[in-house]
Amino acid sequence: MELTGAEIVVRCLAEEGTEFVFGYPGGAVLNIYDEVFKQNKFKHVLVRHEQAAVHAADGYARATGRTGVALVTSGPGATNAVTGIATAYMDSIPLVVISGQVPTAAIGMDAFQEVDMVGITRPCVKHNFLVKDVRDLAETIKKAFYLASTGRPGPVVVDIPKDVTQHKTEFTYPKKVTMRSYNPVIKGHPGQIKRAVQMILEAKRPMFYTGGGVVLSNAAEELTQLTRQLGFPITSTLMGLGGYPASDPLFTGMLGMHGTYEANMAMQHCDVLIAIGARFDDRVIGNPEHFFQEGRRIIHIDIDPTSIAKRVKVDVPIVGNVKDVLAEMNKLIQASKEKRDQAALKTWWTQIELWRSQDCMKYDRDSSLIKPQYVIEKLHQVTRGDAYVTSDVGQHQMWAAQYYKFDQPRRWINSGGLGTMGFGMPAAMGVQFAHPEAMVACVTGEGSIQMNIQELSTCKQFNLPLKIILLNNRYLGMVRQWQEFFYGNRYAESYMDALPDFSKLAESYGHVGMKIEKPEDVEGALKEAFDMKDRLVFMNFITDQKENVFPMIPAGKGLSEMILV
């Protein structure tokens, strides 16, 4: 039977097992929306801004590992989606974003609500398509899902002109696609894996440096097994948190610009560095010249060859899927009879413990002001470490990463690569849709939350019982911190004036608002909020205005050049 393009879109999404489509209607997608209306295979979530649709799809994808789906109209709908697409791209998140386009005959005519979506998104997608013929539609959508979710994941845009959604063709959904130009490597090269294992067994001062790739490839189990059988120290990037349990003594904390003293020092001074699904980002290793260390050998496992040897030279590159490569390594290590240098490892741990004893995460616990770190510690306690935590961007993001000890993967959901303020609440919506029974907290700042505050309305419509943890310092705190350190305390445009009464604001959207001003009220308020299982609670914590994130490596400096408290 012949179907219209719009019917085909909806059928394809159903075939892919799509549960939720986050979107916003408009002229170019009206045919598609009409089919959305008629079906019951997936649920459509009407957001209040297209950026939020993409972030919500993204949050869903990060929490589940499945591909998130967003649907937007042409022109302004499409451009509003771009920030969300770029956010997903930088963190390698699998998304399929369907955008409407003006009819094929109108393309290039400066038609109403026309933008060159394929052109605009080209630098921030894994791939994109403009479908000009309805006969290509089903296969293109199949390819989009395949590309988004395999290899190094990423967002894929499918731009569909309105006439294509009206045209009819015979519908068959391909079971499988192959593309001669796209063949991601999964298994690592056996010879390279052997060399790496040999190097690992000979190490005297080893260090595991893990990243988002561990989470993306669902390799937490393999990583935990590998680390524990060797007893090596391990650190993680912001994106890899939860890939290895943070409460485990082998875990040295996050590394990088706001990483722990012990993780950064061990990273700098190890003799064998094993990088796993991490890309030597500038926020992680600082200045590559300073990072270089004579005699240190580097093993690098990554599915994307461009991540390897991009910023630092490596000795053993392994292109492959983290999960497969680690499983292979575990096998080889278990079978190996090689005697490891336990004495050297012990000396290395003594050194690390010495660094650890600096206690770089200490803060003033006797303050009469609410310390943001304290709120996160209490959040961890009240939720028994079992919440999904999303965040926005700024100081609060770093405190959430540092003080909420993530023991499981896919629990920590934040925008690391693009650093998108406004990500937190819509992402939390996606998480809550994926896990309706779970505790979902969004740690945010008064600057960030106002970038997508309209989504409180979506939360009301769909009864999403999020817990918004606003660390309200009345400043664009991260900006203020840099101004304090590097710009002579000139706080140019970083004070957040004229803030709304957040409690009233939340209440006017039909939610519960709370304002917490004293340290002794923090724990009680959190308990009360999390006891309200079916309500969104917006918690406005009035925190110490001038608190800073420590440790800190100033931009361009090296890992051992940290500013401590």
Next chain:
Amino acid sequence: MENEAGALSRVAGLFSARGYNIESLTVAPTEDATLSRMTIVTRGSDDVIEQITKQLNKLIDVVKVVDLSEAGHIERELMLVKVRAEGDSREEMKRMSDIFRGRIVDVTDKTYTIELTGAGYKLDAFLEALDKDAILETVRTGASGIGRGDRMLKI
């Protein structure tokens, strides 16, 4: 690469977005109409060339990438030069063109248009050899390249 609309802009976009230098780029369909072949001339340290190769391979439309400069290869570029050819210089121009194995493909009483094929440096040398004022217009295709002998880029 796949002979798809937009494939060229993905390559060009990659070079500008990542700040790679691009000296020339030529592209046309091959005997297999689903594929087109592109020759890019670029410059960079070994590390940069390695990244460029990997980044090109990562583009979904790119089927295969070969660094021709790694081994024996042939490089050819076509240039059309319109030169002043009057009075005494008319004969001189003809001679220069012959020396460089050029062909005069268009003639007026005041000008010649010379077609020249060769490696980029040969075309440069020809332009160097001419009196600057005699050059009225030049157009170059950019280099196309192919491996020597058995070396083949084939799918």
